């Protein structure tokens with residue numbers, strides 16, 4: 417099992433020191449859940465280097481002033497750390513023998529993915545997650561921001577899913593990243609169309625035609641939608657097209673590392689998947705879904721709704 421989506425800092429923190437000891441604790445907790453390899457995937461927008469290249473992107477396409485102001489504040493708060501120091505810390509952890517690979521979670525920036533690729537070129541990344549968290553400058557998944565959440569009451573759910581799907585298609589086609597993270601995160605706040613099949617088909621097709629893997633993430637279970645990513649209908653479409661999978665917790669602190677890994681195992685078994693995709697230097701290779709460590713397997717079987 418993998419935990420291929422890990423953050424070092426909660427969103428409300430910055431200027432937190434980078435320490436190999438923190439990564440060692442992540443690895444210990446993961447190992448106890450039978451998770452044998454971790455990918456460090458901090459958000460690209462937490463680094464000053466991103467601010468230099470991408471800052472102000474939200475003004476590209478006619479965003480309402482309240483959302484623009486909210487996004488400007490959000491970026492100013494988050495883009496504080498040095499990308500080189502992050503990579504050095506991850507390299508140090510690797511050299512110390514910890515089972516980690518180096519990555520980032522990269523957002524989709526319409527019309528700017530060439531700039532993103534140039535920014536990341538030359539770093540020793542093993543895996544890059546591609547995510548859509550924003551529609552234009554609207555942070556549709558920022559549950560803590562009332563300005564962002566208010567938008568859900570003035571927009572049509574189908575239109576939001578349509579725009580999200582186009583962004584996912586463009587992100588996949590850009591070839592900038594390796595894994596589509598939380599493929600249906602647009603559902604995070606609980607807004608799901610009555611008939612999502614068209615969007616599921618298109619997202620699965622985008623993954624398949626780009627050669628990207630897709631992520632099976634337990635983080636949705638912690639959100640208002642109370643459902644993992646992707647939903648069963650999307651997962652089945654991905655598997656039917658032969659899209660490789662990773663598993664992920666999307667932890668932003670130690671408590672969530674390897675979150676519900678046993679339930680993710682049960683989901684994989686339900687669709688007949690017994691291999692995951694891991695990466696080195698952005699080249700994929702298959703790894704087996706290992707059985708759960710002794711003493712944890714029964715918990716998955718007892719749960720419902722996986």
Ligand SMILES: [Zn+2]
Nearest residue numbers: 521547597598
């Ligand atoms: Zn994300």
Ligand SMILES: [Zn+2]
Nearest residue numbers: 421423521666
């Ligand atoms: Zn994340």
